Amino acid sequence: MTGLTMPNIALIGLFLTHIRTCGASNILVSPLIGKGSHFYLSAAIGEQLLVRGHNLTYLVSNAFEDHVKKSRFGEMFHYEVFKHSIPVEDIHELFHNLSRSLSSVGPGNEYNVSKILFETQRNDCTAILEDEFLMTRLRSANFSSLLYDTTWVCGAIIGEVLNLPYFAVVPYPSPCFHTASEGSGFNPTYVPSIMTSYSSVMSFKERLINSLAFVIYHNLGIQVTIKPYKPICERFGIADPYDLMKKIKLWFVNSDFVAEYPCALPPNVIPVGGLTSRDPMQLSSDIEDFIQGSESDGIIICSFGTILTLDDSNMALFKMFVEAFTRLPQRVLWLVKTSPPFPVPSSIKILPWLPQNDILGHPQTRAIFFHGGHNSYYEAIYHGVPVVAMPVIADHFDVSNRVVHFGLGLKLNKDNITSDMIYEALYEVTSNSTYMQTAKRMSANLRNRPMKPAERAAFWIDHALNHGTDNLEISAEHLNIFQYYLLDVIAFIFLVIIFSVYFTIKCIKVVCSRICRFRNPTIKEKAK
Ligand SMILES: *[C@@H]1O[C@H](CO)[C@@H](O)[C@H](O)[C@H]1NC(C)=O
Ligand SMILES: *[C@@H]1O[C@H](CO)[C@@H](O)[C@H](O)[C@H]1NC(C)=O
Ligand SMILES: *[C@@H]1O[C@H](CO)[C@@H](O)[C@H](O)[C@H]1NC(C)=O
Ligand SMILES: *[C@@H]1O[C@H](CO)[C@@H](O)[C@H](O)[C@H]1NC(C)=O
Ligand SMILES: *[C@@H]1O[C@H](CO)[C@@H](O)[C@H](O)[C@H]1NC(C)=O
Ligand SMILES: *[C@@H]1O[C@H](CO)[C@@H](O)[C@H](O)[C@H]1NC(C)=O
Secondary structure, eight states: OOOOOHHHHHHHHHHHHHHOOSOOOEEEEEOTTSOHHHHHHHHHHHHHHHHTTOEEEEEEETTTHHHHHHSTTTTTSEEEEEOOSSOHHHHHHHHHHHHGGGGSSSSHHHHHHHHHHHHHHHHHHHHHHHOHHHHHHHHHTOEEEEEEETTOTHHHHHHHHTTOOEEEEEOSSOHHHHTGGGTOOOOTTTSOOTTOOOOSSOOHHHHHHHHHHHHHHHHHHIIIIIGGGHHHHHHTTOOOHHHHHHTOSOEEESOOTTSSOOOOOOTTEEEOTTTTOOOOOOOOHHHHHHHHTTGGGOEEEEEOTTSOOOOGGGHHHHHHHHHHHHHSSSEEEEEOSSOOSSOOOTTEEEESSOOHHHHHTSTTEEEEEEOOOHHHHHHHHHTTOOEEEOOOSTTHHHHHHHHHHTTSEEEOOGGGOOHHHHHHHHHHHHHSHHHHHHHHHHHHHHHOSSSOHHHHHHHHHHHHHHHOSGGGSOTTTTOOHHHHTTHHHHHHHHHHHHHHHHHHHHHHHHHHHHHHHHHHHHHHHHHO
């Protein structure tokens, strides 16, 4: 009921090494660049592939090499490091600039920084493919397959150039949106598109907007994420980047229908929502003592990942946070790289890094205040902790809408945020027991599965390496849009109906006029 304990995982591991039919293989993983949530998703799968006896090699960038090697995964995997197309300092500054989006009003800044990020990622791709030493090492490593994060199309390109079958991780919410080209049932009648605040029940107007949003965002997504890689594919003589998507053997979508709008997934799309959630480990004594000191009031976690960094532009925001936290009866554990330059009361503990999953699993944790990151969303659900979300960019808004829809907590708008609003939202989710009850119910549901998400992903990769995936793929890729939506069949049936009606009317007219001509003379004769 409460998930598997560590010894159980080890036992299953032992059991699996016995039932495995195919030998261990070398698997290459491209987790974007090795930063933050994208790395942790792929690393969670990698950890379970290790349990199954495989050998994992992660392709990370020189800007985040140290970061991944110092993480708890550092010793588990082998690493190959590629060099960014721009200096490492510029990469760090780029992410720092992105983090300042939190305190800027409106979407301008995010857009500008994202644009530079996308360009850099495309140039990084060329840099990797042109690095002959790196490519030669990758070629000679005898990899059986590649696992990559769909955020970076380059993953598929590397797989194609190395001639490897590839699997994909989709880190975002809305699984049917992201795998619609695979034949997922993205029906805008009951599946809300990304960047809409709709739920699964929509009015006519909402369904109309939702349908248009799907078409627009889907095409926009292709334009922004896929199209810039076209020249690279042409240059290296491989298929169009859009066609590479269709060659993905298995898709792992970081979603679970306990916290996502239900929709139909094809057999090669595997839901693995909650990849980074796991049972809590012992906390360091300073954190444990701080939590114990909160007594029955408990603690609240404030974690904006790497999105919140202190600088002059967001000092006011930091003051607001401190004001709100000070009024709460709970103590607050706050993740920030640098402490603010003004005094902070002892009920707030600022940490440059915190073991979020382990603290969420602590019985005295009452809520988490965060940016709507998808991994944190599932970690909160896994541990049954209510949330307050303040979205900043991209999928944070979709996650925040789900938070409200499923009754897990509340969302705040960063553009007109005040200290009172933060206090009130946190006070509401911690004092109104409805949120805790919902969180506990969702947690029990998410945990009641035969395998944990990362185990499920590793199992299916193993299965695919042994048996292939041809039997799992919906044969939709050969169909054009008319065939896919049966427009040709509908048009044909429609024509048949029109002809039948036309023919019937014609017949009735002919019969009628015959009868009339037959009758009329008699009438005329009678009249005579
Ligand atoms: C390459 O890996 C496969 C398993 O994936 C193994 O059967 C084969 O012996 C390996 N070849 C070399 C040259 O190491
Ligand atoms: C695992 O992969 C690395 C390449 O990244 C290779 O150097 C190493 O020999 C492999 N180990 C085994 C046991 O195949
Ligand atoms: C970060 O922002 C500053 C100020 O807006 C700008 O001068 C700088 O070029 C930006 N850095 C990068 C790498 O985009
Ligand atoms: C974004 O860039 C454009 C020009 O490229 C500039 O006019 C605009 O002020 C920038 N917006 C922000 C918020 O930095
Ligand atoms: C903040 O903005 C949102 C939408 O932009 C609006 O719905 C909300 O009422 C605003 N709140 C306040 C207190 O102005
Ligand atoms: C608790 O929250 C629920 C859901 O938002 C709401 O319907 C209910 O009225 C709240 N209860 C109290 C006592 O405020």
